[in-house]
Amino acid sequence: DDVNTLDQLNALCGSHKWFGSGSRVIITTRDRHILRGNRVDQVYEMRNMDEKESIELFSWHAFKQASPTEDFVGISKNVVEYSGGLPLALEVLGLYLFDRAVAEWHCVLEKLKRIPNDQVQKKLKISYDGLSDDTEKEIFLDI
Numbered sequence: 001d002d003v004n005t006l007d008q009l010n011a012l013c014g015s016h017k018w019f020g021s022g023s024r025v026i027i028t029t030r031d032r033h034i035l036r037g038n039r040v041d042q043v044y045e046m047r048n049m050d051e052k053e054s055i056e057l058f059s060w061h062a063f064k065q066a067s068p069t070e071d072f073v074g075i076s077k078n079v080v081e082y083s084g085g086l087p088l089a090l091e092v093l094g095l096y097l098f099d100r101a102v103a104e105w106h107c108v109l110e111k112l113k114r115i116p117n118d119q120v121q122k123k124l125k126i127s128y129d130g131l132s133d134d135t136e137k138e139i140f141l142d143i
Helices: 006-013 051-062 070-083 089-095 102-113 122-128 134-142
Strands: none
Touching: 006 134, 051 089, 070 102, 070 122, 089 102, 089 122, 102 122, 122 134
16 A cells, blocks of 8 residues: 555565465555556556545545535535545544534634645544544554
């Protein structure tokens, strides 16, 4: 997952001979150039989720239904826009905001806007810090 150097790829799967017949190795990377050469049989490029898909994913976690409740439609769109359609961010934020008042949502969104978009770890830390006990925090870290 998230292979970003050729050295990592070589250490993990330097040759087809390393694996038994019928084996499948799935490599995720943001750098398609790492996958060049004869060691990769097929490349699948993920597409970004559109706004409708993002709202639905977020809503399943924030509201336990396919779309936001009436009072939360606008702010849900703001959260989705801010997350950039990243599924993990949508799930984590949805779980974090579940069953909270709209005022709390605005507060969380303001905190998130102060964190640069490229610092996802800091964004997720806000959700982590909001967990109430060590068991929830351990589960969050496992995920």
